[in-house]
Amino acid sequence: MKTHSEFLTTSARGLNHNHPMLKMFQKAKRLGVWDPAAIDLSQDREHWQTFTEPQKDATLRLISLFQAGEESVTLDLLPLIQVIAEEGRLEEEMYLTSFLFEEAKHVEFMNRFLTEVAEVRGEDLSRYHTPSYRAIFYEALPQAMHRLTYDRSPVAQAEASVVYNMIVEGVLAETGYYGFFQAYKRQQVMPGLVQGIGKMMQDESRHIAFGVYFLSRLIAEHGDPVWEAIQNKMNELLPYAVGVVQEVFQAYEPEMPFGLEMDEFMNYAMTQFMRRENRLARARTLTLEQLYQETEQAEAEAAELTRGIVEG
Numbered sequence: 001m002k003t004h005s006e007f008l009t010t011s012a013r014g015l016n017h018n019h020p021m022l023k024m025f026q027k028a029k030r031l032g033v034w035d036p037a038a039i040d041l042s043q044d045r046e047h048w049q050t051f052t053e054p055q056k057d058a059t060l061r062l063i064s065l066f067q068a069g070e071e072s073v074t075l076d077l078l079p080l081i082q083v084i085a086e087e088g089r090l091e092e093e094m095y096l097t098s099f100l101f102e103e104a105k106h107v108e109f110m111n112r113f114l115t116e117v118a119e120v121r122g123e124d125l126s127r128y129h130t131p132s133y134r135a136i137f138y139e140a141l142p143q144a145m146h147r148l149t150y151d152r153s154p155v156a157q158a159e160a161s162v163v164y165n166m167i168v169e170g171v172l173a174e175t176g177y178y179g180f181f182q183a184y185k186r187q188q189v190m191p192g193l194v195q196g197i198g199k200m201m202q203d204e205s206r207h208i209a210f211g212v213y214f215l216s217r218l219i220a221e222h223g224d225p226v227w228e229a230i231q232n233k234m235n236e237l238l239p240y241a242v243g244v245v246q247e248v249f250q251a252y253e254p255e256m257p258f259g260l261e262m263d264e265f266m267n268y269a270m271t272q273f274m275r276r277e278n279r280l281a282r283a284r285t286l287t288l289e290q291l292y293q294e295t296e297q298a299e300a301e302a303a304e305l306t307r308g309i310v311e312g
Helices: 020-031 042-050 053-076 078-084 090-117 131-147 155-187 191-222 224-251 262-285 288-310
Strands: none
Touching: 020 090, 020 191, 020 288, 042 090, 042 191, 053 078, 053 090, 053 131, 053 155, 053 224, 053 288, 078 131, 078 155, 090 262, 131 155, 131 224, 155 191, 155 224, 155 288, 191 224, 191 262, 191 288, 224 262, 262 288
8 A cells, every 4th residue: 555654845855946847847837838729720721722632641641640649649658657756756747747738738739630621530540650650659659658567667767768758759759840840831831730830849849858857867867777778779769760751751752742852851850869869978977966957958959949940
């Protein structure tokens, strides 16, 4: 039977208001409370009617990848929250409550587009889920996260976060967001979708910053075994992450709708991968106090990158 020996907020330690995750919780309260139901999709419906069939198909493909992906990360986050709670890391758990709330909103927004703009009802969009996509979202992500229900070791936690935060969010989602902006904002179409994607990107910049912090903390606390597990898992999944991008473009050879170029997106995906890996490598030389400072810097850099894409 589970009991509590004390409560953090009434103990001598108290709540740490300088903790980077509590600071990020404050940002989530200010920036993450947007309503998917309030975004106007009326112009998007008009633009949809002007799209060619290949443009409609490419849009459905991208949306279906995001819709299933957002559902997956919403369903699969709970084991990590449970581990954090059982370790008594209240500041981290407080932030993760906003994390799950935001993932659920992403599911709602993508579903709005499918039902209200594309008017997809009773159609199986899993036909767009390619082998590399399935390897990550149908297998690697749920397996790594479910493992935490019976294996709560630092290595298991690190591998789960690599799949979730570094590969799914840090490489695939970031590359997908970039694709949406290149496809629609360049051509000044789908303003509601672009607005919603911008909001999702803001949320994800905090999610990725959490992942960098969390993995860096595990490295700082447990050293080489965790670092080696992170490197191995990143390298194991990189071919599948690259494969997702390749398989999207291969479906439209010789020419991707909206003038998108595969090389541009492959380079973007690899840049995201290297950025995450380099940031984590730095954690091997940091104290926890330095890690806190690095986390705030990483979150600020991610937010600035997001603003550049959204406003550019």
